[in-house]
Amino acid sequence: MAYRWSNTLTKADITPKDAYLNRRQILAGTIGLGAIGLAGGASAQGDLKPNTLEQITSYNNYYEFGTGKGDPAANAHKLVTSAWSIKVDGLVDNPGEYALDDLLAGLSVEDRIYRLRCVEAWSMVVPWNGIELADILRKVGVQSRAKYVAFETVVQPENMIGVQRRVLDFPYVEGLRLDEAMHPLTIMATGIYDEPLYNQNGAPIRLVVPWKYGFKSIKSISRITLTDREPPISWNVANPREYGFYSNVNPNVDHPRWSQATERLIGGGLFAARQDTQMFNGYANEVASLYNGMDLAEFF
């Protein structure tokens, strides 16, 4: 079931109805809850302008290839992405080692222009090409006991300088609750600007969960496991005080070492102004209901 969520984010897509909705939501935000996130999110979606391919491919966090922002672009050419396969296991009907092409065969690749908000308080706008994760999961058959999806990044120690230096406990692992994974906003990206993913962006296939901090969107996925318990995630293992399983973008819950209230959009140059970070990165309308009744300061 592709095309369950359509971009309302490009300038071309703006309709009078959108403008009307935006105004109404801003009004509701100021009168009602004072929910800056909701109001700001709706209003700011209209003027999302994607970053350039050069920016997107030269400013990356991919610790397997070094901790500097330019390191992945410099080192990721060593990643071997040919003959890629993904191991699908756990609580699925059709487990196995899938060749990437087989896993994606028959599924629709869609354009999704999303903001990407890094936990380090910067952000970008990326025009992804990808497949809804839900489509892939349905294809392999999720069993009813499954509650979570766990992901793993490939490990090629001889090609990955960061793995040799043990910056983190590799392989990098991530996870989502099943309802988050099945949400129409959640995609597995295979391209940017209609080009195949660059290695530094997580080739050949990566997760994109736009309402969570960037590190949740795990790169170069080699394994997907359906499970009934919350899987470990790398940054939480490295520092549980600072990184939680959910890691939803939330301007009201600070990272212990820096504020999450504002962010700087990449590409603005030396005098770029900070802008307010939005609740769920501007996707509150779509995803807030997933967390009804949850204390997001506790489940950060």
Added chain:
Amino acid sequence: MSLVQSINGALRRVPAWTIYLVGTIYAVWQFWLALNQIGPYLVEPINVLERAYGEAALIMMVSVLVVTPLRKWAGINLMKFRRAIGVTAFFFVLAHFLVFAILDVQTLERVWTEIVKRPYVTVGMTSFLMLIPLAVTSNNLSLRKMGAAAWRRMHKLTYPAAILGGLHYLWLVKGFQLEPIIYLAAILGLVATRYVTLQRKRLMA
């Protein structure tokens, strides 16, 4: 003529202001690269510039601590450069702070919040504050007015300031990274040489 003698001879011919000149050229050059978004500044110049000035400050702090042990154990005399190195370190810390406050965090209210709420910023800020009286009194007039003993006692603030600077770097990075560990280890090692020397003096007395 021994190697040490020839090094010292060559150093004698280099004026101390060379340090200020090189420091200024480096700082301006980095700012210019950032302004024009060249090389490492291509995508996100603000944090890169902040980091470049911070790292330059740490290098100068390590250098200033190296002067005494180098003279004591290797006989190489950099004494006449020490003040210039220290003052240049201060100016890099100042530049680092200004980029942080004006270009990065941008409002006074947020700067204050960062300083009081984030331990690694508090630690960096403390180091900066310790360096201010040192920079202000880094001239012959202050040395004469204060008296050599008092002046020297005050300038021992260099040690905690350097340690806090190293801690600040270690504290702000994500994951296990080697660079900040190397800086902090170098600073701690160099400060420790003072302690070892002091112990030896006491034993001999």
